[in-house]
Each structure stands twice: as C-alpha cells, then as structure tokens.
Amino acid sequence: xxxxxxxxxxxxxxxxxxxxxxxxxxxxxxxxxxxxxxxxxxxxxxxxxxxxxxxxxxxxxxxxxxxxxxxxxxxxxxxxxxxxxxxxxxxxxxxxxxxxxxxxxxxxxxxxxxxxxxxxxxxxxxxxxxxxxxxxxxxxxxxxxxxxxxxxxxxxxxxxxxxxxxxxxxxxxxxxxxxxxxxxxxxxxxxxxxxxxxxxxxxxxxxxx
Numbered sequence: 754x755x756x757x758x759x760x761x762x763x764x765x766x767x768x769x770x771x772x773x774x775x776x777x778x779x780x781x782x783x784x785x786x787x788x789x790x791x792x793x794x795x796x797x798x799x800x801x802x803x804x805x806x807x808x809x810x811x812x813x814x815x816x817x818x819x820x821x822x823x824x825x826x827x828x829x830x831x832x833x834x835x836x837x838x839x840x841x842x843x844x845x846x847x848x849x850x851x852x853x854x855x856x857x858x859x860x861x862x863x864x865x866x867x868x869x870x871x872x873x874x875x876x877x878x879x880x881x882x883x884x885x886x887x888x889x890x891x892x893x894x895x896x897x898x899x900x901x902x903x904x905x906x907x908x909x910x911x912x913x914x915x916x917x918x919x920x921x922x923x924x925x926x927x928x929x930x931x932x933x934x935x936x937x938x939x940x941x942x943x944x945x946x947x948x949x950x951x952x953x954x955x956x957x958x959x960x961x962x
Contacts, residue, residue, distance in 0.1 A: 778815045780805040786826045789871040834861045841900035855947045862929035923950045
C-alpha cells in the first residue's frame with residue numbers, strides 16, 4: 754500500500770469514527786429530549802441510555818454530566834423554536850398583526866409546554882440554560898417592536914417602554930403555560946385571552962394620551 758492510499762484510508766477511518774460519534778451523541782440527545790417531552794423533569798441516565806441503545810458509560814463519554822446533556826437538549830428545542838419564528842412586518846390592520854403574533858407564539862409554546870417544568874428547573878440550575886431562555890424574551894421584544902412600530906410610536910414617550918414590557922409579558926412562555934395548564938383553557942381559548950390582553954394594552958396606553 755503506497756503512502757497516498759494509506760493516508761486516504763486513515764482519513765476514511767477517521768471520518769467513519771466521527772460519523773459514529775455524531776450519531777451516538779444525536780441518539781443520546783434525542784432520547785433525553787423524548788423523556789423530557791414525556792414529562793420527566795430530570796431524565797435519568799439509565800433511561801436515556803436504554804432508549805438510545807447505549808450504556809450509561811457511553812453517555813458520560815459524550816457529556817461531562819447530566820447538566821451538560823440537559824443544556825444540549827434545551828439548545829435543540831430552542832433552536833427549533835427560534836428557527837420556526839418569522840419576523841412580523843408592521844403592515845396591515847393591527848388586529849391582523851395581533852392575531853399573527855398570537856398564533857406564532859401559541860404554536861411555538863404549545864410544543865414547549867410538555868417540557869416546561871424541565872426547562873424551568875434547568876434554567877434555575879444552569880446559567881447557560883438561563884441565558885438561552887433569555888434569547889426567547891429578547892426575540893419576542895424585538896419582534897413586538899417591529900410588528901407594532903406604528904402603534905408604539907403613536908404613544909407618549911413615557912408609555913412606549915411600559916407598553917412594550919406589558920406586551921412581552923403577555924406573550925411570554927409562562928403566560929401560555931398558565932393559560933393552558935393552570936387555568937385549563939383550550940388552545941383556542943388561550944389564543945383569545947392573549948389577544949384580549951394585547952389589545953387591552955394598546956387601548957389602555959392610548960387612553961393616557
């Protein structure tokens with residue numbers, strides 16, 4: 754075997770090992786995500802390993818501890834949610850934009866809801882997870898600022914930030930969880946309630962002018 758062939762063979766072997774490592778890691782993360790989505794607040798390694806078809810030792814070969822694994826799971830979820838959201842332009846009737854905003858948030862949060870306890874617990878324990886969650890709020894605020902720019906600009910300067918804060922609070926993930934799980938509202942009822950709150954914010958602040 755000449756030098757070039759040997760080099761190529763080694764490259765292929767390395768690539769093959771890399772693919773196996775990536776597939777194993779993906780299987781572990783997917784299994785932990787499935788357990789979290791099923792309602793487990795802190796999926797245990799034994800169950801994760803069994804679902805992924807690997808040993809517990811293999812799990813810890815890929816992740817330093819469960820916290821690192823959980824953060825990887827959260828990153829997967831949030832990346833999908835952020836990727837699915839679209840920036841809303843400030844065009845069309847305000848009622849139409851409110852409905853579009855509520856529908857977008859409802860679709861995203863309904864996916865997140867089954868594992869919200871997992872998310873809340875993780876962000877209390879991990880600064881990295883907390884930072885990741887804060888990205889949702891930042892994205893929401895930026896989207897609100899853009900989608901309702903004409904309405905916000907029409908408010909007195911001292912009212913704009915207050916209105917924006919109230920809107921961000923209304924469409925926060927926690928608000929959706931409260932409506933759906935604490936108040937036992939249907940998806941449609943929760944959408945209607947959020948729409949009512951958002952419209953009320955604009956009406957209240959406009960009345961202050």
